Amino acid sequence: MAPASGHPPLKARGRTPSGIEIRPAYPAPRPPDMPGEFPFTRGIHPDMYRGRFWTFRQYAGFGSARATNERFRYLLAQGQTGLSVAFDLPTQIGYDSDDPLAIGEVGKVGVPISTVEDMEELLEGIPLESVSISMTINSTAAMLLAFLVAAAGRRGVPAEKLRGTVQNDMLKEFISRRTYRFPIQASLGITVDIFEFCRERIPDWNPISVSGYHMREAGSNAVQEVGFTLANGIAYLEAAREREVPLEELTRRMSFFWNSHNHLLEEVAKFRAARRLWATIVRDRFGIADPDCARMRFHAQTAGSTLTFQEPENNAVRVTVQALAAVLGGTQSLHTNGIDEALGLPGRISARTALRTQQILAHESGAGDVADPLGGAPAIEALTDAVEDGVRKLIGEIDAMGGMLQAIEDGYPQKAIEEEAYRHQREVESGERVIVGVNAFRDVSARETSAAPEVLSPTLERDRMRVLQRRRKRRSARRVRELREDLAREIGGGSNVVEALVRAAEGGLTLGEMSRILADALGEHEE
Amino acid sequence: MSARKAGKPPRPIKVLLAKPGLDGHDRGIQVIIRGLRDAGMEVIYTGLRVTPKAVALAAAQEDVDAVGVSNLSGAHLTVLPETARSLEEAGVDLSRVVLFGGGTIPEADHRSLRKAGYRALFGPGTPLADIVSFLEEEVSR
Secondary structure, X not given: OOOEEOOOOOOOOOEOOOOOEOOOOOOOOOOOOOOOOOOOOXXXXXXXXXXXXXXXXXXXXXXXXXXXXXXXXXXXXXXXXXXXXXXXXXXXXXXXXXXHHHOOOOOOOOEOOOOHHHHHHHOOOOOOOOOOEEEEOOOOHHHHHHHHHHHHHHOOOOHHHOOEEEOOOOHHHHHHHOOOOOOHHHHHHHHHHHHHHHHHHOOOEEOEEEEOHHHHHOOOOHHHHHHHHHHHHHHHHHHHHHOOOOHHHHHHHEEEEEEEOOOHHHHHXXXXXXXXXXXXXXXXXXXXXXXXXXXOEEEXXXXXXXXXXXXXXXXXXXXXXXXXXXXXXXXXXXXOOOOOOOOOOOOHHHHHHHHHHHHHHHHOOOOOOOOOOOOOOXXXXXXXXXXXXXXXXXXXXXXXXXXXXXXHHOOHHHHHHHHHHHHHHHHHHHOOOOOXXXXXXXXXXXXXXXXXXXXXXOOHHHHHHHHHHHHHHHOOHHHHHHHHHHHHHHHHOOOOHHHHHHHHHHHOOOXXXXXXXXXXXHOOOOO | OOOOOOOOOOOOOEEEEEOEXXXXXXXXXXHHHXXXXXXXXXXXXXXXXXXXXXXHHHHHHHOOOEEEEEEOOOOHHHHHHXXXXXXXXXXXXXXXXXXXXXXXXXXXXXXXXXXXXXXXXXXXXXXXXXXXXXXXXXXXX
């Protein structure tokens, strides 16, 4: 039998990935507050999962609206309780599937949606009034929200009955996720348009999910993830306040999105520290006294970037530990990754196992039986304080730079994350940071694997092109011209972009057409 | 043995790194930029949202020794071959200039990409040292 390669020292490291030193033991800390009480360190509800489990919400989307609809129905039939739509890159950046810039990308990292009919197909048979829909969409959030409202309208479901979330977090796109299209200030303007639109038309909708997930994936540590994300959250509230959006309402509907990474103790501490920090920001910085506004609700996803290409079965264990951290940390919603994520798009079996992982945590592990089960544990309280201190320092630095917009324009968070990603890589290569099956305990003889990523249809792009072009032909050229002119006029006139886009979507304009008009009016971001 | 291996490099290895297309997963390429620079190479990065033609033009103008193309969005079977074609059209001789790729590229796709001109494809978890030694060997050949 071939030996496993690389055997690191057989003792615990005593240091979190953020560089926080962990002592071998801690004395008992002060007694913590109760869950459900300001500043919500221990959770936003007194009874947490005794009232209701977190939402089982798997991020999915690939191929076509029809293929994705099938996957949605499959996941719902398997016990998933919320939907989360992954859009392909052309859709995320504002190109129709038949745009030359979309070639090779259609249906790859998500579902292509270019028209209101696509949205109807995507949601066919999905009970829109009972299943909440989360859409990971940013630059084109206003267009996709418009398609959703128009598609629901065609089905007779009024907008105010819809429940769900648009990510609508542009600042982190410039920092790390990179599906930007319009310039920073213009993007922020659309963000606030979405706040206003949702407040008036879809009151139960979350108009933003301020996301640390992608910064963590890009290489940040836990402290930076929380620091940069809360700094973005502050920037959004300031932008909303400038436009006189009532912050007491907005803060109630604001949500967050965190990464749930490998270091169980630091991650649990991170979730707790993030809640405490946000609660005090809402109260002290924005002077909002009502504690209901200070509850930080969040979605969590296990860390895709920790999953290994080598021995992918091991990823099931990583996902389990990370998901446990999110549950112990009091998440409201969770996505658990498929084991084949480092190889490609999750196949049906790995998507099922991923969902089962959180169902096992919910129904078999007992982790949800009590709110904040680790609260009061000396090490957890000490780590929570340490993450909080680190984040406060970071936010202080960003304030000193003139706020997050300025910091992003100066490239500060981008550089800090790159630095950390490089440090991580060097630690992996020196063996200081162990990745089982990659730089340690690697079975060099093994080639076989049980991972089976999804295989997309080779005719996908051609089929899609045909459908879209048929739809284009059905429209009258005069009507399209009128719709374009109306949209350009409304945007030029400074009216709420989303309102105008809903009319355009109802009339039949495509995503690419709408985005072109916006880009002509607002410009495009260039790095 | 080449001059480079004898320890007298005529100039540092010059590498163009590129992410053609819409893909924005740039953690890997950012790490590689720094890793290659730390290994003494000269690295030019095209940035995001560039066309294969623009990549080819830059490679030709800068007279690079190697071109590395990254893709993690599943579009590798379109983006990578098209970049290879554009390089040839721009007059870049792929027998002299080392073309290599990286990202989430399944092994099943390696053969067709090698045929398109890629001398190596690096997957997730590849140590930087492997890429450095690959370039040192291939470029000096």
